Amino acid sequence: MSPEPEAYIDDSRRLTDDDTFVFACHPGCECFTRCCHDLSLVLMPYDILRLKRRLGLSSGEFLRRYTSVHVGQGSGLPVVTLKMEGADLRCPFLDPGSGCTVYEDRPSACRTYPLARMARRSKEMEGVEEFYFVVREPDCLGFREDRRWSVREWKENEGLGPYNAMNDAFGELLQAKTEVGVGAMDADQIEIFYLGCYDVDGFRASYLEGPSLDRYLEPPEVLEEIARDEEALLRHGMRWVKKKLFQGGCAACGAACGRGAPDDPDGVTPPGR
Structure with a gap:
């Protein structure tokens, strides 16, 4: 059996706010919530804040219950990913019947899809240069819909402002x-x-x-x-x-000035727990 085709970022076209793309996702799509299974979803700091608050948990409890942590080989930094559940490796916040149960506070990667945001910064430049690429999921039928968006409209519709800023x-x-x-x-x-x-x-x-x-x-x-x-x-x-x-x-x-950080069982949760 041949392997399933993988998603890829279509970098043939760089999109800014006034550029448009065609996409829609709704329960009527045959592939609805299929993208919520078997994925590696990196959580950004603001994602964690919104989700833990939505669930009424401390950040320490949320991190222990719902995430995995590893140290990136390239960056040397801790990377937090959402733990999938069950034999079908579904998102823990997915209800098979109704969809996302944390929709108003869903992570930035979920909000941005089917776009991938690129933010470029340098010492010579004030602020951030932002642009987007389309992410092509081979089994996503949302690209067959007839809804056209500008990037600006998509950002406003998905509530990306505070996520992008953080x-x-x-x-x-x-x-x-x-x-x-x-x-x-x-x-x-x-x-x-x-x-x-x-x-x-x-x-x-x-x-x-x-x-x-x-x-x-x-x-x-x-x-x-x-x-x-x-x-x-x-x-x-x-x-x-x-x-x-x-x-x-x-x-x-090069000095280990971080020694003596508190070991609070509901506060600091060391990576690799």
Whole structure:
């Protein structure tokens, strides 16, 4: 039996906001929810925040229950993926009858599909240059529909604004790592990255309630904001990681200054658990 054809990114056409594509997905499509099976779905920091809040869980509990973590061979950074369930490897948030049960808070990759977002940044450029490619899934029948979208319309319809903004903030952190030339990191440094980017409740406990000296360097109004606003807390966590690891911190200088991070059973969940 020949293997199934694989999805691919069609890079023959680069799309910006005013460019159009044809696509629709709805329960009437024969392939509806087929794409929610047997996939490797990487979760971004904002995806985790939205999902854990939707489910009424702490970030530590959500990460333990629904995700797997590995350290990327190329990046040396922890990568969080959603764990599939059952013999058919379905998304844990898929109801076979009604579809996605977390639709309003579904991850950015699900919202963006059938597009793939590319964000390019450099020292010489302010902000992010954004463009898109179409992702071609061979068994996706949505491309046969007669609904035409502009990229701008698709982004607005799918609520991608806050996801893209937070993903760009995460991208700045990854760029800082590249610019410093940091390769492999030790376990303490990986845990710092995991804490500040993925485990927002663990970071709150460590930064605002634990014996962290870093918070005393912040103005009171900043501490008040991140105490009441989880989005602000996540942004602050990513900035904290950037400063601690890649702007004169432990990874940049080669010192293990992350030692002594809290071991909270409902907070920090070390990668590779």
